[in-house]
Amino acid sequence: MDILLQVWLLVLLSFPTMVVSQSGTNVTSLITHLFTTKNYNKKVRPLTNQTEAVHIDIGFVLNAIIAFDEREESLKTAGYLELQWRDEYLKWDPDQYDNIYKLFLPQEDIWKPDLSLRNTYKTFTGLGSSYLNVEVDNTGLVYWIPFQVLESTCAVDTSYFPFDVQTCTLKFTAWSYSMTELEIHKSIDGVRLEDYVENSSWGITETYASETTTDEAVVYFIFKLKRKSGFYIINIIIPVVLLSVLSVLTFILPVSSGEKASYAVTVFLSLALFMTIVTSELPKNSENTSLLAVYMMVVSIWSTLIVTLCLVESRIYTRDEKSVPINAFFMALVKSKSFFTCQKCAKSVKPEVCSKTSIQPYDSEEPPNNWRMVVDAMDFVFFWISFIVIFVCTLVLGIMAINVS
Structure with a gap:
């Protein structure tokens, strides 16, 4: 029992030592190995077998609905995408670099899919910014989380205004690649709302994601928005x-x-x-x-x-x-009023009904x-x-x- 305890203490003491031993020199050596020694080229798809397709998982985290202009039929949202794929040219052995298991690299330094919002409302721009980083682990798994303010088109159906429910879609596609070169798959979570800030005019009733099975690599993020009609x-x-x-x-x-x-x-x-x-x-x-x-x-x-x-x-x-x-038309109106107000109740079999009205009955068959x-x-x-x-x-x-x- 004492021997097992001593071994366990040695493991606990050695683990922080391994973390502390990582230095800037180790990271520099690793980056030099990946980008200089192995001559990494971001223009090449990250597969050793170029006949295969790159598999990309994509999810969306919605932060806010900034504006929904029904007259212009446009939706402005804020959120960030979660993209994940494997780059076979960014692999290394952690044991050779003091147990470095992940790196943070500028997104402009590595290959990334040319994803963009297809149903954009105003300007067509790519995802992310030059100052954002991507996370890469030792197996080549790349995590890219670009934050975006998206302006998309959204067809508006005002049939039930102001009790209407609108369905808006964010359509993301890779412009340069076909399905044989790049496959985009929605993540399991689809659209996530843990960071969502409620809008004062619209509420979200349902969100989901879908993907196409045609030759075009496309993922759709769908929002059902219900107008707050108060x-x-x-x-x-x-x-x-x-x-x-x-x-x-x-x-x-x-x-x-x-x-x-x-x-x-x-x-x-x-x-x-x-x-x-x-x-x-x-x-x-x-x-x-x-x-x-x-x-x-x-x-x-x-x-x-x-x-x-x-x-x-x-x-x-x-x-x-x-x-x-x-004439006869106006006489018909007068007789209609007489019938519904019981003005001839003096000759009615139920005269007590007329007692509830303030109109005095008359005896003649025709009204004056x-x-x-x-x-x-x-x-x-x-x-x-x-x-x-x-x-x-x-x-x-x-x-x-x-x-x-």
Whole structure:
């Protein structure tokens, strides 16, 4: 037992001695051996058998979504790639160099794949910078971690704005090599988010990576971004819904007040203003139409119809039934109001129903011929038609928003 303990102590004491024995001279000798003695050439693919393909594993660590411009359809992200491959010309025996197992070399001094972002938005640039290093171990395994600020294109679908989910892709490819010369494989982790800083406007719902099986060496990093819609709900959707309710309430205002038409026009102008705000948030050349924009268009069209009806009612209100008889259409409106408000309840089998209304019944079969009564009937009928139209449109918008969410 004592002998085993002594051996173990000797191992512990000898290990730090081996580490301390490494010096700058050892590193210099190793670098001279690799780059001068062995005449390393970074222009040659790192394989002794040049008929084989270099295998590269690539992963992506996302740091932040800097900006997502839906109008320009561009995504700006910050993160770093994790690349790994084996360079057969950068091998050495650690025992010959005092147990040096790894080196840090400038990335410009060794061969590296000419990977770049293919779906770039503005400028086409390579990965990494001249001041970054790569890590190389004694088996020739190279680790390259270039940090990048990437600006990529991203097709935008605004159908469910502001409850939309956008799918954006970072497409990395090697421009100079085919699959027979260089194979790119996604890493097991794909896209990692341990360093991700949450964006105030967009949340990430899903990330994954994929690779092609064609003649082109390409790896895709896909992000599914969900818009945070709280700002739009409070500042756009709720005001628009309230304005649509106000447009319906136009028919409660009597024509005799003289403010009915001006009130309807004011509501219409407010809706037009909000349509301008929503339009400014949407892409310039969107192939899809937002449901919110459709909803606002329907409300605006209906508001235009309400303004027209208010002007017609103002004209009808001043008519004299003796000089301008009431035609069948307007009589149908009056009878419709009479039916739904139970104005003939004096002859109804259930007169107690009419007791709940404030309208006095009349005994005649036909309602009195009065243009003011026609206007009242128009207000009643069009109020409930407008209410149903706005309610159904708002309900459909809400259901679609819930389903997307």
